[in-house]
Amino acid sequence: MAPRSPHKSRLSEHAPEACPAAALAAPLAEAIRVKRRLHSDAALIERLNSDDNSPGSDELGQVLSERIQAFAHMASQRRARSQRGALLQVFVALHAADNVNDSSVWFTEFHVSDTRRIRSAERALVRLLYSAARAVAPAELDDDLRTIREWFAPEGFDDLALIDALASEHR
Numbered sequence: 246m247a248p249r250s251p252h253k254s255r256l257s258e259h260a261p262e263a264c265p266a267a268a269l270a271a272p273l274a275e276a277i278r279v280k281r282r283l284h285s286d287a288a289l290i291e292r293l294n295s296d297d298n299s300p301g302s303d304e305l306g307q308v309l310s311e312r313i314q315a316f317a318h319m320a321s322q323r324r325a326r327s328q329r330g331a332l333l334q335v336f337v338a339l340h341a342a343d344n345v346n347d348s349s350v351w352f353t354e355f356h357v358s359d360t361r362r363i364r365s366a367e368r369a370l371v372r373l374l375y376s377a378a379r380a381v382a383p384a385e386l387d388d389d390l391r392t393i394r395e396w397f398a399p400e401g402f403d404d405l406a407l408i409d410a411l412a413s414e415h416r
Contacts, residue, residue: 265323266330266376273316273333280309317341321369324405325380334380338373341366368404375403 283289283306290302300308317337325331375398382394400406 264325264327264330266320266325266334267327268330269316269320269323270329270333273313273320276309276312276316280306280313283309318369321372323376324409325376327380331377331380334373334377338370338377341370341373372404374398376405379403379406 283302293299293302293305317340320334320337321341323330325334378394378398
């Protein structure tokens with residue numbers, strides 16, 4: 246086996262199918278495509294809404310929204326091991342950040358359920374960004390980047406790293 250080049254990206258070391266986050270890309274994209282079709286295909290909407298034995302278009306749209314959100318949540322629970330997985334997580338993180346930022350909760354009095362929702366979104370966002378950053382970052386950071394990482398993203402705040410460490414103790 247040839248020695249590893251010090252300049253070779255860690256992203257190329259893992260096949261996409263070996264990346265737990267990337268494995269979600271196809272089913273997530275399919276759910277999004279079906280939801281888009283549901284909202285744009287007038288004949289399909291008419292057929293669903295006229296058939297008493299099938300869910301209406303609104304109900305099916307809600308099911309698809311829940312599926313999309315489930316895949317997004319699963320992405321926050323998995324370690325990216327490829328560029329594809331990291332990009333999926335970054336896209337999900339951007340959406341989560343946008344949802345938290347645009348939430349009308351910021352403009353009203355906080356309620357317990359709102360606080361839980363915000364904290365849950367914040368935790369998912371942090372997991373996604375730590376995982377994506379770890380997958381994209383080179384194996385060895387230069388001094389400047391290491392200093393910046395230590396200031397803004399200390400190792401102790403990476404829930405997935407803690408989970409990985411606990412899992413490796415039981416192997």
